[in-house]
Amino acid sequence: MIGFYLNGKPVFGEFNPGTTLFDYLRDQEIFSVKFGSEKGETGADSVLLDGKVMNSSLLLMHTIDGKVIETIESFSQGVDVHPLQEAFIEEGAVQCGYCTPSMILAAESLLRENPTPNDDYVRESLSGVYCRCTGFVKPIQAIMKYATSREDR
Numbered sequence: 001m002i003g004f005y006l007n008g009k010p011v012f013g014e015f016n017p018g019t020t021l022f023d024y025l026r027d028q029e030i031f032s033v034k035f036g037s038e039k040g041e042t043g044a045d046s047v048l049l050d051g052k053v054m055n056s057s058l059l060l061m062h063t064i065d066g067k068v069i070e071t072i073e074s075f076s077q078g079v080d081v082h083p084l085q086e087a088f089i090e091e092g093a094v095q096c097g098y099c100t101p102s103m104i105l106a107a108e109s110l111l112r113e114n115p116t117p118n119d120d121y122v123r124e125s126l127s128g129v130y131c132r133c134t135g136f137v138k139p140i141q142a143i144m145k146y147a148t149s150r151e152d153r
C-alpha cells in the first residue's frame with residue numbers, strides 16, 4: 001500500500017509493479033497529462049512532484065509514496081482559470097495546446113523557485129517541454145507578464 005496526494009486529495013492504493021503514474025492518471029481520467037513518448041522526451045507527460053517537473057511516464061507508482069503530485073487540473077476552479085493560464089491566453093501562447101499544461105506546470109515550478117526570473121532563466125526552465133507550434137516566444141512572454149504582475153502586487 002502506498003499513499004500520496006493528488007491535486008490536494010489523499011490517495012491510497014496498491015499498484016502493479018510496472019504501473020506508471022501516467023497510466024494511473026489516465027485511469028483517473030486526468031487527460032491534461034499527455035502521451036509524448038514512453039521515455040518522456042517530449043515533456044508532454046509532465047506533472048509536478050513535490051513542486052518539481054517530472055515525467056509521469058517515467059515514474060513508477062511505488063516511487064511516489066508520500067509525495068505530492070499536481071496536474072493542471074488543480075490550477076483552476078470550475079470555469080475560473082489560474083492567472084498564469086490567463087496570461088497564456090492573453091499573450092496568444094496557446095496554439096494546438098498539446099504542450100500547454102506541461103508548459104504551465106514548468107512555469108509554476110520555476111516561479112516557485114525564482115519569483116523574478118529573466119527571459120534566459122524561463123527559456124532554460126522550459127527546455128524539458130517540446131513545443132512544435134510557438135517557438136517558445138509567446139509562452140516566455142506570458143510567463144514574464146505573469147511574473148511581473150505578481151511583483152507589482
Ligand code: FES
Pocket residue numbers: 093094095096097098099100130131132133134
Ligand atoms: S502549442 Fe502546440 S505543441 Fe505547443
